[in-house]
Amino acid sequence: MCADTPENTVDYRDTVFLPETDFPMRAGLPQREPEWLERWARIGIYDTLRAKAGDRPPFVLHDGPPYANGHLHIGHALNKILKDFIVRSQQMMGKDSRYVPGWDCHGLPIEWKIEEQYRAKGLDKDAVDVVDFRQECRKFAEGWIDIQRDEFKRLGITGKWDKPYLTMDYHAEAVIADEFMKLLMNGALYQGSKPVMWSPVEKTALAEAEVEYHDHTSHTIWVRFKLQNGAAFVGKSLGQVTLQAIDLTDASIVIWTTTPWTIPQNRAVAYGPSIAYGLYEVTGRPEQSTAVIGEYLVLADALAEQVMAAAKLDGSMYRRIRDVNVSEFEGVILQHPYHGAEGGNGEWDYDVPMLPGDHVTDDAGTGFVHTAPSHGDDDYQLGLKFGLPMTYNVEPDGSYRKDLPIFAGQAIVLPDGKEGPANVSNIKQLAYARALLAKGKLKHSYPHSWRSKAPLIYRNTPQWFAAIDYKLDDGMGEYGDTIRTRALTSIDQLVKWTPPTGRNRLYSMIEARPDWVLSRQRAWGVPLTCFTKKGARPTDPDFLLRNDDVNARIKAAFEAEGADVWYKPGFKEQVLGNVVNAEEYEQVFDVLDVWFDSGSTHAFVLRDREDGTADGIADLYLEGTDQHRGWFHSSMLQACATKGRAPYRGVLTHGFTLDEKGMKMSKSLGNTVAPADVIKEYGADILRLWVAQSDYTVDLRIGKEILKGVADSYRRLRNTLRFMLGNLDGFTEAERLPVEEMPELERWVLHRLAELDHTVRKGYDAYDFSGVFQALFNFCTVDLSALYFDIRKDALYCDPHWATRRRAARTVLDLLFHRLTRWLAPMLPFTMEDVWLSRFPGEDSSIHLEDFAVTPADWRDEPLAAKWEGIRRARRAVTAALEVQRTAKVIGASLEAAPVVHVEDAALAAALKSVNFADLCITSGLEITTDPAPNEAFRLPEVPGFAVVFEQAEGEKCQRCWKILPDVGSHSHAHTCKRCDEALG
Template structure:
């Protein structure tokens, strides 16, 4: 068939053709139609139907990492939720009971901050509001956004238990979070210590590493002299020089660190400008590699190295503080300590060490505690900076100065310190440096390291305890000791990482590296909206109270009243009970880091069989963005290893971030934010889903106008293929289906491809390789079907007689194609495949999403047949290549106007095309085979198909008025003189059937 117009002398036989018939629209209209399918699924309660159908199948549980309930979803949320839906739906269709319970993170600073903003706008002070009332306002705020986000997630086509989600603020969840915390406390892993932690002055709370992002920041850089007062390197008034980008930490200095691996020297300034900070005669100890750079910064015109200074000399050296005497303070000695963190890559080769303001500083100070005490040095760690960013009395002379103000801007602390150092002759040089500096990912404001009392979980303390099933952890302990030499939270977490499957595998290395080096886990936050750290501390001993009866009272109260019970009047007496005096105990008021909340979800979701019987623990998979290696993956692993001894997941899948079309991070300031709501409004959710599935989610994903248009074009091609299928299947009747053994080779070839694709599709879904899946199906539908099989079989499907085995076999194959393709694409194009499926299956209660992937008969697979047809296709390409030239030259308009001569000299190709109707395959009216040895030298050939030559010749005979083939036998049937004998037979059969 072709589209050549019917001449005036011919009868119009178009009504006698089996042309495609379907109401399935070419234009998708997804934005308007998709909500109808959502309503239908709601009426059907399709999720409950899936659970009922799959109740006896093995469980697959993708545990939802909870998004934060404080705003509309963004494109990162959409990417994440669509990926989860792809996993959940495909595993359901692969034969699992794949339930999906969505959840929300409801506690924490972002929500608390929003309520405080509302207070400030009304001139209201949070401190004047009872804490329980404030918490209730936070709860209402979170509830509102849960409802908003739930609707937005459902609009993406995500299926799940939306009417029964988990919320970290539900009473049962708060009770279980408290239980998990109390398990940690009872096992001796919880302790209160004083350590430098990331502190947000703006938000007035400690932050975890997962709550930090690094941004460009300009800092003051200073080089400062610490005068040597004792040691072999004193050498006539020498000074050790340090470099720092945080001048405000100098009041907290207690030591200077050096490295035994760095080479140092004693240098003397021999020439310098008048009034320079570094003066002629100054003797400075510096790393040899950095001396020239330091003197350049100090504007020193000439200097000389007096001698080398060994690490042994430095080990016995003590300095005085550069602020000594200021406001009567800083009179203590400043020892030099060997530190592994010191290098000669930048600075001076010496590191100013303030144990109040840095983890490495803290560690080197505490590691040397015994030695320092023996030298008569006070090892107490000061608290020079308060939570509001102001200096305390531990920073004499600087009271009233501030490091960062409430808006996140720099205070006057740096300049005050620099001025004081200069007045004492301690400055060597100063400058400015742009570098990556930690900021709170919520307020986007810089943070500081600050020594505060916090609650921690030991990473390296030997563990004991019970497994989740109540059995001893002896086996786990032995495994950890055998592999890592110790049984600790760190070793168990590392062991769990080795046992977990990662997609992509690089995620394993990343999480392992983080776990190997991380400090003790800080759990406490100085806020109000969260689950409190439900422990009591004995005021006399400082020990945490370990009493299961008290713990039970707390958990029971939380089950009934929520965590607000901790803040109600008389709570201490209520929980401690009649046998304990509340005045003997401190009731901790800090709240838990929200990462502990979400890290505990496995305990109140996966193991809550009463509420969610179709979930399993450990989960089959946790799936989140790559930032969650330091977030939810990390905290969940630690929490479960602390309370269960192993990971809460069998596998971890990580996706990248969403960038704009040019690879830039999306931001409102750049105006390049792509909102999922806008894509859905203009194109539909299936377009967004297809973009996700077509992308390499292991990397950062780009999304811009060009990407969206490419996805729309891909979708349109898939839709048109399915529409053509539907149109032709209007003529399919199951009773006329042809058995596989009776099918022509071309049909058996297509079924072979279906069998091969079945393996590809199942493997891609099992390996979560959706890009491979979409590419394979798109290529099959666009190239192998639309451009090859459908193109060839249009003539038979439209024109063959009713009794034709060829036509019936093709319809049978189309039915198989329909059944496979609608199922294989259902997890991706959830709305479109439902629409396609219901075009043929209109009965109430049916859905493509209640199906499994169809079982493909093994007999369909025929690699030898496929290899043969690759050769047939090669010959066909040479023929169509020649016809395309004739079409371009306007010699022909349709390939049916051609009857080329084909010369095949390659015996392998001759064998392949033997018995094949090459005219049918090349869609010409006829083909003549010439003597292979007489192929003309000017015939058409293709370099990659040697041994095949094609010479064009026009088709001979009359044109069939029904099929438009040009053949000599047209007119040979007296009853139908203007059609081919085949078409005449088709017309007789239609007439006999009353059509």
């Protein structure tokens, strides 16, 4: 091998086909992505796809509306990016994939913002005309819709952005009202007075979806209820001792509660029919205990020790007298602890019955449950069963009514969400009445408003409900005759759940849920468009006005002027005129739960829009796991009430976003990751790639280090694409080589493409984006960059332009290009547009107007793949052997080697000889033998029966391809091998 000196070298660099491309190595995504957004808007890609859809089958992902309030957070980005993956991939797989973004516009958060503005100006919201106030809310929502729309579009989200749906559009408000009036007409609507989750801070009822649970420290009290009538506990013989008969009036029933403020509303004490009870006597007490020596207490046996410990009594200070059979509680009447209280004005001088309740357990407490029907669902149900009266002691702001004796006006929850004096006042009053046996504190999970974060209470108020077990006679009974049965049937029979666990979550929620509270005591929303007859009771048949003509007038007015018209003077007379006497009816001014608004979107988006669906049913709803109690839930109930079935065929749920340590993000912790910040530093495609790489079915972590890793993956992928572009420069159809004329290596690549085509389409259809990306990323980095490109660089750079091997490689690169760019386009729309336009520039050109390329099934060649699996294993052993020599600085590059490989397997040896194995190993020469390998040969444990003996290549280095070959220097062009001499002509 001669030395490279100025005298014996020739510069052939200009004769080599080096890659040429304008596609930059550095992406510059933050600066360049807005240019592509402008371009897509200019050429109208979304509308173009709709216009040329032809007879494509539709695919509709119905957007769960975000709330028009505040900048986007990382959870918004995750949600919209996942949706975009689906919309784009379904389109490129041959569907007419429609996506109409939407916004939830009504509701308390916006109303609060406007109230804050009023307060800052010294204005009283209640003194402002309600229509003017609603107009302020509308303007506020409009402003944030414009901001959020731009933020969503910056993420690369495709959709009908110029015509989104808004729940505050006039048509939407008309349809929401119409959907509500269907409940009015089919009998599911009723007004009831029952306890609901109530926010004293926000002064309104809340739905389950608006409730979140946080740790909260509550007061706990153990309270004596004295007996009022004369049934007796009769003493029994215990061993040799006969105890004195104890009259019932000598004993106390003990209850336990974590809501002392509900004691004034007590109407009964419940016991468990299957619980074992005992009569206990206090025989001693420490000074700090409020127990009384000689008093008798009735307790559940399983809880007696805990109760006595709370009263600071140890086992030596009480004894169990006897069993108490639950039959002895029948007909027993108790006194309210405030019975005869000084200043009570007889408020609590009523009977408190003992009642059996299946909800009573001996897991905690005393075995007896204080029952306030106005402040708890179990209590309410027991009250319904036994006719207990309701109380109305608590005002909307969470304070006691002004005329309530002793506790008048005291707050349970203060306006700032902190605890008011009501709990402590009750504890003091109980102690004064000698009814307090013990007190303490308990940290437990407690309901809070998801908006104000303030604690909630159960409060009895007149509200409007949808009865989900009411038998509907509406001609839509294919899946059941009640809202609940239709929903449960839909969940089981009509909906595909991704992941499947979503089915169980929603099923259990709907199976156990109470009636839907539809009404809110607020101003900004769609009103409950109904009228009640003056003087009639809610149970009277004519309490609600049910009239089709009136309903039609309301809907028409809303279509023309929006829901504000409901609040304009004279509207009642306008719609009731010539139908009934308007003076005989009251107009309802509560507004609908905003979840009813969003639950109705299927009607005014899927059913009514021209880009909706023929049957008003979406192919997919996609939101976070919290929407099992939110939008998935309300949409299911609403559609089952008015449509007879679920409004969706598929539901996909994703997890929440956490920081890198798995902590929930919060501004106070300073660990939030804003989409805008990520885009500014990396670009939207990096954020999208983070989603593509993640398992969205669980909670996702994001942070600086994670994003650095994502950016590194992006760079590796970008280099693969850049290599393809550079080596496709000047490729024309005349150069294309038929598959049957290609070398085996190229046909193996096509086999892998055929495999990937199946994997990609199946993965996108199953919404397995991380699976799709991982398959493509591994293919690009392992099969292409580390193998195929590495091997074929020599042929691409140095073979004659007419050579079969080079033409085959360039043909395969073209086939790779058309598949990889399209397969990756749903996930990386900006980058793939950049790659596409680098080859196919033009004003109307776009990767997003293309479909996935059709991949011939006959590219699959399993026997060839099996053969090449063996060849690849053998290659790994050779490259590992050469790496040893490179590390030892025996050689600088693999082309300096010409190893001898010893192969025990004759079939593998034949396979290696059937291909140019030296080229595959990027060596200048290579000998294959089945002779036994010497002991010093290199062996790779994972490639048994294969050994490598290193030998240096002999000959002179070709100054064009750098191979070291014996024939170099014997051709017409100086210092070239035969192949390069022919290439030079």
